[in-house]
Amino acid sequence: MIKPPDFTSKTLAIILSSVLVLTIGLAAYLPSALSGDVNSSIFTISQSLAYGNKPALVSMITVFMLLLLYLIYYRGSNKFLYIRLFLILLACSLIITIVWITTNYNANDHYILAAVIFISVIIYIYLTSIVIYQGLKVKSSQATFILYTIPILAFIGLIGLGVSFIKVVSEKAKEMFPSFENYMLFIQVLSILSLGFM
Numbered sequence: 001m002i003k004p005p006d007f008t009s010k011t012l013a014i015i016l017s018s019v020l021v022l023t024i025g026l027a028a029y030l031p032s033a034l035s036g037d038v039n040s041s042i043f044t045i046s047q048s049l050a051y052g053n054k055p056a057l058v059s060m061i062t063v064f065m066l067l068l069l070y071l072i073y074y075r076g077s078n079k080f081l082y083i084r085l086f087l088i089l090l091a092c093s094l095i096i097t098i099v100w101i102t103t104n105y106n107a108n109d110h111y112i113l114a115a116v117i118f119i120s121v122i123i124y125i126y127l128t129s130i131v132i133y134q135g136l137k138v139k140s141s142q143a144t145f146i147l148y149t150i151p152i153l154a155f156i157g158l159i160g161l162g163v164s165f166i167k168v169v170s171e172k173a174k175e176m177f178p179s180f181e182n183y184m185l186f187i188q189v190l191s192i193l194s195l196g197f198m
Contacts, residue, residue: 013196
């Protein structure tokens with residue numbers, strides 16, 4: 001049974017969401033935009049990570065990872081616990097790796113890392129929604145809707161990433177891929193908030 005949400009879980013969820021958004025916004029996109037490595041033509045999260053402030057990114061991603069691992073543990077459900085912890089460790093480790101490996105060094109490795117990260121995050125989101133839903137004492141229609149919708153939105157994001165990646169490779173609709181990357185970031189924030197508040 002999952003532990004009911006409380007002040008600690010809600011506070012952690014808000015802090016985690018803020019750290020995630022600030023990491024991507026201030027430590028990744030801002031320095032990359034100021035240096036000209038991210039612009040209106042190229043604005044993927046991967047590009048911003050590769051050319052962002054590396055010490056700040058590594059520090060903030062590590063803080064984010066540790067806080068999220070703690071929140072998962074704090075909520076107390078053993079269902080898929082080690083799988084969820086592993087998926088977060090894997091995704092964050094690979095994100096830190098992307099900070100150092102850009103598409104300029106090895107595009108294939110970069111795309112493989114990005115694909116594994118997105119798949120890991122989507123599986124994590126799906127499992128987290130299952131754990132929260134099954135742990136609810138009262139399954140209200142609102143909670144059911146939210147916990148069913150988040151994984152569906154994540155899956156739509158994965159499809160969008162796949163389709164837009166093909167278009168990016170073919171030099172069409174380059175804006176689609178980074179848009180879906182940022183969309184997936186938003187879905188991850190929703191998942192974190194659901195873990196803290198539901």
